[in-house]
Amino acid sequence: MDIALMSIALSQGQVQQQASLSVMNKVMDQAQVNVDFINKMMTGADVKAIQHAAQPHLGGNIDINV
Known part of the structure; x- marks a missing residue:
């Protein structure tokens, strides 16, 4: 695999992980509000x-009654 493709794949994985953590943090914040x-x-x-x-x-x- 070309180094550029590996770099792109790694970057995409990091973005997906950051997005997942962001969603999890929002869910946890809403749970605390509840x-x-x-x-x-x-x-x-x-x-x-x-x-x-x-x-x-x-x-x-x-x-x-009376």
């Missing part, structure tokens, strides 16, 4: 808001 959001939503008073969002039909009516 974790931060979930942690924020699970604190204190936000738990009731999550429960209501998950089951909005519960707690809206009271049945009273």
Whole structure:
């Protein structure tokens, strides 16, 4: 194989590796954002808001029999 072709192949491999690492870093950053959001939503008073969002039909009516 010609040295120029080997150099091109090596460069293409390096570009592909850099692109893969870049995509992986973006995925990891988004995962951290998701974790931060979930942690924020699970604190204190936000738990009731999550429960209501998950089951909005519960707690809206009271049945009273006398």
